[in-house]
Amino acid sequence: MIKASANVAVICQRINKNVHPKIIMARRLHARRLEGLDKNIWIEFTQLAADYKAVNLGQGFPDFSPPGYIQEAFCKAVSGGCSMHQYTRAFGHPALVKILAKFFGRIVGCEIDPLEDVLVTVGAYQALFCTFQALIDEGDEVIIIEPFFDCYQPMVKMAGGKAVFVPLRPRVGCSEVLSSGDWVLSPEELASKFSSRTKAIVMNTPNNPLGKVYKTEELQVIADLCIKHDVVCISDEVYEWLTYDGAKHVKIASLPGMWERTVTIGSAGKTFSATGWKVGWAIGSGHILKHLQTIHQNSVYHCATAAQEAVAVGFQREYETFGTPESYFLQLPEQLHHKRKKLAKCLESVGLQPIMPEGGYFMIADISSVKSDVDDSVSLDEPCDYRFVKWLIKKKGLATIPVSAFYSSEHCKDFDNYIRFCFVKEDSTLNAAEDILRKWSEGK
Helix, strand or coil: CHHHHHHHHHHHHHHHHCCCHHHHHCCCCCCHHHCCCCCCHHHHHHHHHHHCCCEECCCCCCCCCCCHHHHHHHHHHHCCCHHHHCCCCCCCCHHHHHHHHHHHHHHHCCCCCCCCCEEEECHHHHHHHHHHHHHCCCCCEEEEEECCCCCHHHHHHHCCCEEEEEECEECCCCCCCCEHHHEECCHHHHHHHCCCCEEEEEEECCCCCCCCCCCHHHHHHHHHHHHHHCCEEEEECCCCCCECCCCCCCCHHHCCCCHHHEEEEEEHHHHCCCHHHCCEEEECCHHHHHHHHHHHHCCCCCCCHHHHHHHHHHHHHHHHHCCCCCCHHHHHHHHHHHHHHHHHHHHHHCCCEEEECCECCEEEEECCCCHHHCCCCCCCCCCHHHHHHHHHHHHHCEECEEHHHHCCCCCHHHHCCEEEEECCCCHHHHHHHHHHHHHHHCCC
């Protein structure tokens, strides 16, 4: 019996030597909460754009430099001695949380405690992750307004929650949808999504990808429902300074009864055109923020000191120049206003119907009139906008993003005739895109 057992052990050992260790481990390696979350549109389409060396109007980042004063602030911080290269306060560099509290306290209309009400994070992404992990429990429902930035849904799932979707739709009776302002929520449909299980609602204004800037009366509808059902509002406002044609960004936290139940997400990357710095924040009442701090201290713990110091200098300057021509928060939207008009004119000239954004980095366009140009070499198993974008990258050398990626599976088919363009680019980049589109329209 001993000899037989030994032979069996030898045989098993030999078998295992011929099996790749990854195959053995994969049976129980991943956590179930990750199932179905492995695909990412940014990884897929960024790689595709790189492979085909396409002109990139897909990714949402400027291809121009941040303002000179904030670059100088970063250089000064890096050469500012030992302290700029070591740990700072875990929940936010003191200089940064103080100016954020001072700056946004003036806008919200209440006193913000820099040590209790502000958390600095590794970009807005981590601020969102901390918020969902800290506030959402197993079985909680989270209402997500569509179209939504694609990380909301997987973050809700990883926290154990259930996403409930309600879409912005073109206004009923609107004969021609020309502006993001023509896309609205149905108050009745929104109200129907609230239940005893609803823990939070997620909104994004100005919206990515649509560019909608919520009006005060629209925010009030959301606020009233949050108060009625005792629900937290997670307000993603990373494009808050980028509004056009008189649209005004209003913080929902400034409405009566909302400061104590709102987490506002912000981004220095979007604010100062420095997306690679990865400095973001969450602002809200300390009784909520303390739970985000717990997640933060047990995940990344700390953000880059020098980058936080530079952002603090930037906000201090903006605090002093706020509302004047010297303010970057006025200069940047003026610059982008012209780029937005330039892109819209180009899209119209080739038969695409742009939806003029009231804010943000992006413009979506209806491809209904030209989608027949897509050839049969692109898979028919994918949504129309995915096929169109892949064709545009591979055959024409222009990268964009399919809009149905910003919708849930239950609504994406209703919105797969749109693609997203980023206009926060150098004129040379926009000119290159325009040349591609012109040649396409001329059949070249």
